[in-house]
Amino acid sequence: MFRFVDLSDAEVDALEARYGPLGASLRELVDAAIRTNAGDAEVRDAVATIEALTEKLRIDQIEGASGVHYNEAGRSWSWGNAAIGLRNAVAPPMDVQQSENGDTYAEVHLGAAYEGPPGMVHGGVSALLLDHLMGVTASRMTKVTFTGTLTLKYRNPLPLGRVVLSGEVSGEEGRKVFVAARIEGDQGIAVEADGIFIVPVWSE
Numbered sequence: 001m002f003r004f005v006d007l008s009d010a011e012v013d014a015l016e017a018r019y020g021p022l023g024a025s026l027r028e029l030v031d032a033a034i035r036t037n038a039g040d041a042e043v044r045d046a047v048a049t050i051e052a053l054t055e056k057l058r059i060d061q062i063e064g065a066s067g068v069h070y071n072e073a074g075r076s077w078s079w080g081n082a083a084i085g086l087r088n089a090v091a092p093p094m095d096v097q098q099s100e101n102g103d104t105y106a107e108v109h110l111g112a113a114y115e116g117p118p119g120m121v122h123g124g125v126s127a128l129l130l131d132h133l134m135g136v137t138a139s140r141m142t143k144v145t146f147t148g149t150l151t152l153k154y155r156n157p158l159p160l161g162r163v164v165l166s167g168e169v170s171g172e173e174g175r176k177v178f179v180a181a182r183i184e185g186d187q188g189i190a191v192e193a194d195g196i197f198i199v200p201v202w203s204e
């Protein structure tokens, strides 16, 4: 489930330098596909080019999904993750910063690919990003935690653009870690979240 890989941090950096630009250019492609006004011929040509690229990448593939990896130094990476995956065009990708006291913070730009109501961030996208940031907050990247219960209050619409997430542990009780978090845009707090994250019995 969490796979140990015998790679140094420098080797992981080199792989990220190879695949990071691939994810970034795919995100550009997604945005361009949503916003293009190109005509029939241009779009047909684009489809053929994309299909050729897909075939090129299919030549050598892993079995199944990307998984969550960690190395000797305690670094963890999950390049397919829906919220933070470097190689996943679906992921913004969010970069979660953790301060020494464990509080978390992330600044994310959400463009056209994350729209729900017109010009606003999709509520499920807010939930996705909060869930992940809160999972990191609960785990402190030192223990496995799964989302048990997530409660969200959508207080105000969240315009597309720059958003800021923050979270902190609000309590602990046995294998339960309580986390509070929020997401805000330029007009203030849009979503408030409370979560109960559980250290699964099998991970102890």
Ligand SMILES: CCCCCCCC/C=C\CCCCCCCC(=O)SCCNC(=O)CCNC(=O)[C@H](O)C(C)(C)COP(=O)(O)OP(=O)(O)OC[C@H]1O[C@@H](n2cnc3c(N)ncnc32)[C@H](O)[C@@H]1OP(=O)(O)O
Residues within 6 Å of the ligand: 002, 068, 070, 076, 131, 132, 133, 135, 136, 139, 141, 142, 143, 144, 145, 146, 147, 148, 149, 174, 175, 176, 196, 198, 199, 200, 201, 202
């Ligand atoms: C090798 C080490 C490497 C470490 C490196 C770390 C790297 C970290 C990497 C990445 C950071 C994290 C980023 C992740 C972010 C994404 C988060 C997600 O999307 S998670 C996916 C969605 N969630 C699920 O799929 C859960 C599905 N449910 C389950 O698997 C189980 O139900 C689970 C684990 C939640 C509980 O199972 P039980 O058997 O362990 O727990 P029981 O013994 O029943 O309960 C323990 C206590 O928890 C409460 N509890 C149980 N389930 C609860 C729930 N759903 N809500 C609230 N409380 C619950 C119970 O009432 C009990 O509390 P009482 O001790 O009696 O006070």
